[in-house]
Amino acid sequence: MGLARYFVKRILFSIPLILIIITINFILVHIAPGDPLSYIVGTEYVSPEYLQKLRSEYGLDRPLWERYFIYISKVLQLDLGISYRFREPVINIILERLPATLLLMLVSIGWSSAVGILIGVRAAKGYGRASDKLASTLASISVSIPTFWLGIILIIVFGVMLRLTPTQGMLSPNFMGARQLTPEMMIDILWHLILPTLTLGTVYLGTYIRSVRSLLVDELGKEYILFAHAKGLGSSYILWRYAFRAVSPSIIALLGLNLGTMLAGATLTETVFAWPGMGRLIYESAIARDYPVILGIFIFIAISVVLTNLIVDMINAILDPRVRY
Amino acid sequence: MKASSNKRVRNLSKSFIREVEKIIKYLSKDLLTFFSFIFSVMIILMALLPQYISPYDPYKIDPYATFKPPSLEHLFGTDDLGRDILSQVIYGARTSMIIGASAASLSILIGTLLGLLAGFYGGRIDLAISMIIDAKLSIPTFFLILVVIAIFGGSMINMIIVIGITIWPPIARVVRAMTHSIRAMDFVEAAKALGASATWIIFRHILPQTIGVVLSLGILQMGSAIIIEAGLSFLGLGDPTLISWGKMLSIAQTYISRAWWMGFFPGLFLFLTILSFNILGDKLYEYYNPKLREKVVYI
Numbered sequence: 001m002g003l004a005r006y007f008v009k010r011i012l013f014s015i016p017l018i019l020i021i022i023t024i025n026f027i028l029v030h031i032a033p034g035d036p037l038s039y040i041v042g043t044e045y046v047s048p049e050y051l052q053k054l055r056s057e058y059g060l061d062r063p064l065w066e067r068y069f070i071y072i073s074k075v076l077q078l079d080l081g082i083s084y085r086f087r088e089p090v091i092n093i094i095l096e097r098l099p100a101t102l103l104l105m106l107v108s109i110g111w112s113s114a115v116g117i118l119i120g121v122r123a124a125k126g127y128g129r130a131s132d133k134l135a136s137t138l139a140s141i142s143v144s145i146p147t148f149w150l151g152i153i154l155i156i157v158f159g160v161m162l163r164l165t166p167t168q169g170m171l172s173p174n175f176m177g178a179r180q181l182t183p184e185m186m187i188d189i190l191w192h193l194i195l196p197t198l199t200l201g202t203v204y205l206g207t208y209i210r211s212v213r214s215l216l217v218d219e220l221g222k223e224y225i226l227f228a229h230a231k232g233l234g235s236s237y238i239l240w241r242y243a244f245r246a247v248s249p250s251i252i253a254l255l256g257l258n259l260g261t262m263l264a265g266a267t268l269t270e271t272v273f274a275w276p277g278m279g280r281l282i283y284e285s286a287i288a289r290d291y292p293v294i295l296g297i298f299i300f301i302a303i304s305v306v307l308t309n310l311i312v313d314m315i316n317a318i319l320d321p322r323v324r325y
Numbered sequence: 326m327k328a329s330s331n332k333r334v335r336n337l338s339k340s341f342i343r344e345v346e347k348i349i350k351y352l353s354k355d356l357l358t359f360f361s362f363i364f365s366v367m368i369i370l371m372a373l374l375p376q377y378i379s380p381y382d383p384y385k386i387d388p389y390a391t392f393k394p395p396s397l398e399h400l401f402g403t404d405d406l407g408r409d410i411l412s413q414v415i416y417g418a419r420t421s422m423i424i425g426a427s428a429a430s431l432s433i434l435i436g437t438l439l440g441l442l443a444g445f446y447g448g449r450i451d452l453a454i455s456m457i458i459d460a461k462l463s464i465p466t467f468f469l470i471l472v473v474i475a476i477f478g479g480s481m482i483n484m485i486i487v488i489g490i491t492i493w494p495p496i497a498r499v500v501r502a503m504t505h506s507i508r509a510m511d512f513v514e515a516a517k518a519l520g521a522s523a524t525w526i527i528f529r530h531i532l533p534q535t536i537g538v539v540l541s542l543g544i545l546q547m548g549s550a551i552i553i554e555a556g557l558s559f560l561g562l563g564d565p566t567l568i569s570w571g572k573m574l575s576i577a578q579t580y581i582s583r584a585w586w587m588g589f590f591p592g593l594f595l596f597l598t599i600l601s602f603n604i605l606g607d608k609l610y611e612y613y614n615p616k617l618r619e620k621v622v623y624i
Contacts, residue, residue, distance in 0.1 A: 020460050024469070032476045127622045137357060140607070144600035146552055148559050148574055149592030156585045217620055225623040235624055243624075257462075264467030268556055272578065282468075283560050286475050298472045302464050309463060 006317050014310045019072070021302040025295055026071050030064075080296035085288050090296035094278060100170055101277030103189075104196055105259075105266055112201035113255060116208025123209065124216035125239060135209055142206030147265045151199040151272035158195060166192050168274040196273045200265050204258060211254050215247040249320040256312030260305040351612050358608050361601035368598050371415045372422035381409035383416045383568055392584045402586035404576065410586060414594050416568040421551045421598065424484055428550035431489025433496060433543045437535065440500025441527055445508055454501070458494045466491055470553060471562065479562045488550045496542050503535050541609035548602035555595050570595045 055061055062070070074080075080090040123135035159167035166172070170192050175185050219225070220243050228238045267279030274280065278297060285293040317323045353359050371378055380400075387407030395402045401410035443454035473487045507513065508531065516526055557563050558571030570591040577588030611617050 017460055017463050021464060024464075025472075028472065028476060124622070125624055127620070127624070140600060140604055144548070144596060144603050146555060146574075146592060146595050146599070148556070148571075149588070149596060152574065152578065152581060152588045152592060155581055156589070160582045160585070217622060220622045220624050221620055222623075229623060239624060260463070260465035261467070263465055264556070267467075267471075268559065271560065282471070286471070287561050289475070291476065294472055294475050298468050301468055305465055306463050 003317060006323075007314060010310060010313055010317075014306050017306045018303055021299060021306070022072055022075050023068075025075075025299055026068055029295065075299060080299060081292035083285075083290055083293045083296075085285065085290045085293070090292050091300075093281065093293060094297060094300050097276065097278045097281050100275060101263075101266055101270070101279060104193065104200060104270070104275060104277060105262055107193060107197045108200040108204065108266075109255065109258070109262065111197070112205045113208050113251075115201075116205050117212050117251070119205075120209045120212025121216060121239065121244060123213040124220060124243075125235075127217055127220070132213075135213065139206035139209040139213075142202055142204075142209070144206075145203055147199060147203050147268040148272050150202060151195070151269055154195050154199060155272070165194050167195060170276050196269050196275050199272070200262070200269045203265050204262060207258060208251075208254075212247075212251060215250050216243055219243045219247050249316045249323055252316055252319075253312055256309045259308050260301070263301055263305075348609070348612060352605070352608055358604055361604040364597055364601040365605060368418050368594075368601070369422065371418040373419075375415045375419055379409075379412035379415040381412040383408060383412040385409070392580070394584070395586050401590040402584065404573075404584070404587050405580055410573075410590055413568050413573060414570070414591050417570040417573060417591060418594065418598075420481075420564075420567045420569045421554065421595070424481060424488070424554045425547040425551040425602075427485040428488035428492070428554075429543045429547040431485065432491075432493040432546050432550075433539055435490060436493035436496025436542075437500050437532075437539055439493070440497040440535075441504050441531065443497070444501040444504025445523065445527055445531065447505070451501070454497065458497055461491075461494045467553060467556065471557065471560070474557055474562050479557055479564050481564050481567060484554055484557065484564070488553050492546050492549055492553075496539060496546065499538060499542060500535050503538065504531050507531050507534055537613035538610065541606050541613060543606075544602050544609060545606035548599045548606065551595070551602070552599055 060067065078091045080094070082088065083090050083093055086093055119135050119138065123132045126132045155167040158164045170189055171185070172188050172192075175188055216239075220239075225238060225243060228242055233242075263279070266277065267282050269275065270277045270279035271283045278301075282294060282297055284290075285297070313323070349362075352362050385408060387403070390399070390403050390407040391405055393399050393403040393407075399409050399411065401414060403409055404413070439454050439457075443451040470487050470491055474483060477483055477487075504527075513526060513530055516530060521529075554563065554569065555571030555574070558569040559575045561575060563569050563572055573591040574588050574595075577584070577591070580587055
């Protein structure tokens with residue numbers, strides 16, 4: 001199969017997924033108790049005239065199937081409704097909060113995947129021996145730690161007892177309201193980032209250790225590895241240049257797939273550290289029952305995850321011809 | 326007739342006990358797994374009999390004993406209202422276990438059924454079910470659950486249903502693959518030749534062989550269900566009438582610089598419970614998949 005055909009196939013597979021996500025949202029809004037409109041504009045401070053205008057704008061006076069198509073077209077135009085807490089379009093609020101979340105996630109994915117790969121490779125190399133068992137135990141602990149508990153422990157130890165790092169927010173008060181990003185400000189942000197990224201990364205470290213280890217163990221059982229040994233190549237050369245290279249597309253795909261689950265961790269992490277990202281926004285909106293925002297974030301995240309997976313698979317297909325078949 | 330059925334029951338229960346003995350022996354081989362087993366038994370006891378174990382009434386407010394650090398009187402300290410943390414942790418185990426066990430059972434039921442159907446019939450049924458599984462894997466589970474709970478409310482029954490119908494795909498996937506390979510075996514062909522119906526083959530020949538693996542996956546899913554519940558309660562979306570570890574952590578956040586024990590202990594139990602279930606589930610899965618145990622590695 002050529003690259004172009006693979007791309008087309010992959011894109012065609014993503015379209016129904018996005019439709020499914022939008023449909024789930026549509027169904028939720030319509031089977032939920034109360035007026036569907038309250039999930040679009042919220043419940044308070046709306047005059048009857050405005051409500052009527054919205055009702056016809058969202059087509060709520062039309063038959064169900066027509067509404068469905070209106071809803072799809074609204075979502076595709078990135079019209080996710082209006083937050084009743086902020087009196088602003090949901091999409092604007094999400095985009096405003098997006099950079100903080102992306103920063104937190106990218107830094108966390110970066111260090112945890114790098115460390116996870118190193119430990120996973122080490123475990124596969126010592127398969128069945130003490131180093132392997134230690135790595136597996138470490139991975140089990142890492143995937144079992146509740147994000148929010150780890151965050152609280154880190155705050156108690158580093159923030160309250162040792163008073164080493166800031167524990168809340170993204171910026172020190174003296175930088176608030178600054179218009180431009182200065183170098184001092186960037187250092188301040190990184191300083192605030194330490195504990196949240198330690199929390200979020202640690203929880204996902206285990207996933208990388210486990211996958212890298214099991215992928216490599218399977219690869220190292222293949223006969224071409226034995227042949228490479230027979231040729232007299234060194235162990236670490238075979239490990240990195242042969243086996244690791246062969247499994248790296250799967251690892252890249254895993255990074256993409258993890259994005260969705262990592263966002264869940266990010267929500268809880270941001271809540272603990274008052275990090276001003278999307279996760280924190282979900283928490284605040286859930287408390288305030290700001291349904292348009294909650295539903296909007298869900299759609300936004302779900303579609304982002306589908307698109308990210310699509311992009312990751314495409315990159316993989318370019319890098320590795322095996323994927324295309 | 327009666328005597329023979331009695332004998333069969335006796336034989337069955339004997340082989341069941343022998344199997345349980347073998348599993349416990351396998352689990353006792355390494356220390357960490359053994360501790361996970363003991364801890365799980367302890368949590369189950371806490372969940373079943375909290376009234377006999379807990380030293381105080383978990384709801385009893387004592388204005389003279391607020392924010393007491395851990396002591397002999399209150400092993401885990403007291404909270405902002407003077408309630409005993411240990412007693413709340415013990416009652417919290419009940420919430421976690423009820424939601425975890427029920428949601429996992431529901432996901433086992435759905436996952437096994439769909440997996441059997443997809444694996445046995447193949448063709449369009451398989452394609453449809455596999456599509457659903459793939460789609461579910463692309464949608465972030467926690468957010469889907471969060472959205473539904475935010476709209477419909479986080480009562481215990483709602484949480485069980487929503488978590489249960491969201492986390493079944495991994496089980497369906499494994500059962501589907503197993504069914505697919507068992508179906509192609511000779512003894513199934515033989516049963517077919519003898520005129521056995523599809524239902525008979527599925528429930529008599531295929532299902533029993535998947536039970537072990539499904540059970541081990543169920544334990545892992547129980548861990549996920551417990552952490553999802555805790556996460557929802559932490560975000561303030563849980564059942565307000567229940568004592569839940571997640572909710573305790575959420576309250577503890579407010580008093581973090583004043584009373585570290587309020588958050589430390591419930592979180593520790595949450596962590597150890599999930600760790601135990603994860604380790605037990607992994608070990609059991611390994612037990613039922615001997616191929617996973619020893620692999621050849623050329624390095």
